[in-house]
Amino acid sequence: MLFSKPNPTPLQLRSVFLLAATLFLFSGCGSSDKPADPAAAQAAAPPPVIPVLAVAEKEATTYTDYTGAIEGKVNVDIRPQVDGYLDKIFVDEGATVKAGQALFKINDRVYQEQLNTALAARQSAEAGLKTAEIEVAKITPLVQNKVVSEVQLKTAQAAYNQAKAAVAQAQSSIASAKINIGFSLIKAPINGTIGRIPKRIGNLVGKADTEPMTTLSDTREVYVYFSMSEPDFLRFNASAKGGSSAQKLQQLPQVSLILADGTTYRHKGRIQLMDGKFDKNTGSISFRAIFPNPEALLRSGNTGNIRLQQDHQKALLVPMAATMDIQDKTFVYVLKADQKLARRAIVTAGKSGNNYLVKAGLKAGEKIVYSGLDGLAEDTKIKAQSLNADSVYRAQ
Numbered sequence: 456m457l458f459s460k461p462n463p464t465p466l467q468l469r470s471v472f473l474l475a476a477t478l479f480l481f482s483g484c485g486s487s488d489k490p491a492d493p494a495a496a497q498a499a500a501p502p503p504v505i506p507v508l509a510v511a512e513k514e515a516t517t518y519t520d521y522t523g524a525i526e527g528k529v530n531v532d533i534r535p536q537v538d539g540y541l542d543k544i545f546v547d548e549g550a551t552v553k554a555g556q557a558l559f560k561i562n563d564r565v566y567q568e569q570l571n572t573a574l575a576a577r578q579s580a581e582a583g584l585k586t587a588e589i590e591v592a593k594i595t596p597l598v599q600n601k602v603v604s605e606v607q608l609k610t611a612q613a614a615y616n617q618a619k620a621a622v623a624q625a626q627s628s629i630a631s632a633k634i635n636i637g638f639s640l641i642k643a644p645i646n647g648t649i650g651r652i653p654k655r656i657g658n659l660v661g662k663a664d665t666e667p668m669t670t671l672s673d674t675r676e677v678y679v680y681f682s683m684s685e686p687d688f689l690r691f692n693a694s695a696k697g698g699s700s701a702q703k704l705q706q707l708p709q710v711s712l713i714l715a716d717g718t719t720y721r722h723k724g725r726i727q728l729m730d731g732k733f734d735k736n737t738g739s740i741s742f743r744a745i746f747p748n749p750e751a752l753l754r755s756g757n758t759g760n761i762r763l764q765q766d767h768q769k770a771l772l773v774p775m776a777a778t779m780d781i782q783d784k785t786f787v788y789v790l791k792a793d794q795k796l797a798r799r800a801i802v803t804a805g806k807s808g809n810n811y812l813v814k815a816g817l818k819a820g821e822k823i824v825y826s827g828l829d830g831l832a833e834d835t836k837i838k839a840q841s842l843n844a845d846s847v848y849r850a851q
Contacts, residue, residue, distance in 0.1 A: 505837040507790050508777065508825040510817050511844045515770040515807035518762050520713060521742075523681035525757040527672030528745070529645055535668060536638040537561060538661035541654055548652050551751075552643045552671070559668060561660060563639035570632035577625035584622050587615035647673040648754065672755040677748050679712060679724065681761045682739040694765055700729055710744055713760040720759070722747050765805075771817060772810040772848060773801065777825050787817070788824040788831055796824065796835045810848070 543560035546552055590611045597603045650670035654660055660668065683691060695703040704726055712720035724746035733740045744761055746753070778785050778801070785803055788796045801816030817823070824831065825842055 502794070502836045502838045503827075504840050505827055505831075506825045506842050507822045507839045508774070508842045508847055509820055509822050509844050510771060510773060510813070511848065512769045512819050513772050513848055515767045515772060515810065515812060517765050517767065517805040517807050517812060519687070519765070519805070520760040520762050521681040521683060523679040523712070523744070523759050523761045525753050525755065525759060526678050526680065527647065527674040527755045528676040528678060529647065529673035530755055531644055531647070531671045532667035533558060533641060533643075533669045533671055534662070534664065535559075535561060535641065535660045536662060537563075537566065537635050539563065539565065539639060539659070541656055541658050541660050544652065544654075544656060546649050546652075548649055548669075550649045551647070552649060553646050554643055556643045557640060558643055558649075559641040561639040561641070563636050566632055566635040566639060570629060570636060573625060573628035573632050577622060577629060580618065580621035580625045584615070584618035587611065587618040591615050641668070643671055645671060645673050646675075647671040648751070650755070670755070674748050674751060674754060677746050677753045677755075679744045679746060679759065679761055680741060681744070682734075682737065682741050684739050685733065688740050691763070704729060708764050708766075710764070711762040712744075712746055713762055715758055719762075720746065720753075722749075724761075767807075767812065770807065771813040771819060772807065773803075773813050773817065773823065774825065774847065775806075775809050775811055777823050777828075778811060779828050785811070788828060789817075790822040790824070790837070790839055794836055794839065796831060796833065796837060798833050 539561040541559060542562045545557045545559065552558070591608070594603060594608045594611045598605055598608045648671070650672060652669045653666055654668055692703070696706045697703040707726050709723035709725055712722075712724060714720055724744045726742055726744045728743035730741040742761075773787060778787055780786075784800045786798050786800050789799050791797055799816055801811070802814045803811040804814040805812045822839065822841075824837075825847065831837075
């Protein structure tokens with residue numbers, strides 16, 4: 456059986472026609488729209504609200520660190536003054552000793568024998584002197600009575616003088632032997648701390664040794680030596696008060712010592728010596744600072760940083776948060792009169808807390824962007840939100 460497809464009614468045809476016309480109109484309207492203009496959209500958007508700060512001149516303190524080497528105020532190399540085998544070591548490395556305390560004992564048998572020989576030689580010389588004295592006493596009256604000639608008396612007197620000189624020479628040998636025996640016991644010449652002891656019992660030691668037996672350091676006060684480059688020295692010299700170098704050193708404020716672990720040494724020091732010339736090899740000049748060391752925390756050979764303080768009465772300060780570094784330059788965004796931004800390079804002369812000291816590139820009163828620098832660009836127009844400068848600087 457075959458079925459035929461019914462024909463559409465006039466109402467159905469009219470509905471299809473209206474639907475097609477509507478789709479045509481909508482598609483035609485969509486294709487005729489133009490894309491939105493980005494510049495127009497940006498111009499229509501309100502400018503961003505950005506906090507700005509008026510740069511001000513304030514009192515500031517800057518600090519500069521210089522690498523230093525620490526040494527005891529007195530460092531004494533303990534060296535043997537006689538040759539011999541090391542018999543005893545009375546102290547250990549790192550021990551604190553007092554002046555006169557025994558440190559080492561060198562075998563002194565050789566020098567004891569030298570003393571015995573010198574004593575025997577003195578006895579022999581004294582006997583010869585006595586014989587010569589008797590001879591002179593015997594010949595003198597004979598010469599007076601003209602029994603013998605004066606030549607015999609002069610000969611006897613010469614022999615007496617020679618015997619007397621032999622006694623003196625023997626006495627000198629005794630003293631020399633005693634000195635050598637005394638040198639065999641090495642004592643501490645000062646109060647201090649014992650350094651490394653490279654020799655051990657049984658080692659041969661002597662005056663020709665290049666390495667000392669130990670080093671004794673008096674560290675109740677310590678010296679810290681540091682160097683300053685020529686540009687730094689010129690700035691230091693220009694800012695220090697006083698006419699001569701000695702006056703400048705006397706009027707310098709106390710300095711701090713930053714230890715190797717980054718902590719600040721509890722006692723302040725003072726700079727007391729400046730070298731008279733620059734080292735032509737390094738282009739630097741040396742200084743010496745002195746620090747008390749009552750707790751014996753510092754030892755010879757320690758390192759640290761000398762921190763110099765410099766006070767500035769009128770310093771142009773810029774918060775570090777308001778800057779950005781590009782390559783080797785530091786920039787800020789300055790607010791112009793038309794409320795647009797200009798990126799400007801500045802020259803800094805140090806740090807005070809979280810602020811830069813500006814040497815060039817800004818003037819007091821100019822407004823800079825304080826925060827939100829990311830995403831800003833040259834000639835961006837903003838709505839400035841002025842900050843209280845005193846509050847900002849106090850918070851730094």
